[in-house]
Amino acid sequence: MRRGLVxxxxxxxxxxxxxxLSWWGVHTVMSGTAYDPPLAVPLTTQPLSSSTHRALPPAPSPDPSPSPTPSPSAPSSSPAPPSAAKPSPPPTPPQPRQGTANEDVKAYSVSGGRVVLGLGATSAELVSATPSAGWRMQVWKQPYWIRVTFTRAGREVSVFCTWHDHPPLVEIVDP
Incomplete structure (x- = not known):
């Protein structure tokens, strides 16, 4: 019995x-690949509205009723009237991103959404990615490739852009 336990x-x-040891080896090899959680795409514009922040209503205009003038012998204890502030101009809508002289901005519409890429001579940049209604989206960005994948109900549609040792090449996988 003792021998069996040993x-x-x-x-x-x-x-x-x-x-x-196996987990450590696989983890080391797979780190930095498409199996890592996707990185968030930074937004370059501020939202025009938000569900949590609302614009303040305009301040009411002061009542033009006359106020009594203080007597010269009594010191004035009332605060100075508020100064009229200029209203801030309405926010300008965000402008579409323009490509530089060496960059071509192209949009790719697939059944899961839309991907916009800035394609240069030797590199590419993700401009935007928007999923269609009911689809989820994941984005992976690495030094020589970008992958945007749209998923819904077990279906997966991907837009790949690679540029290692060649100009940017876009491939769409929509089975």
């Missing part, structure tokens, strides 16, 4: 060590 303990330790 064998079971040794087997458990050896199996645990093998699993740990």
């Amino acid at each position: 064998h079971a303990g040794a087997w458990t330790l050896a199996t645990g060590a093998a699993v740990t």
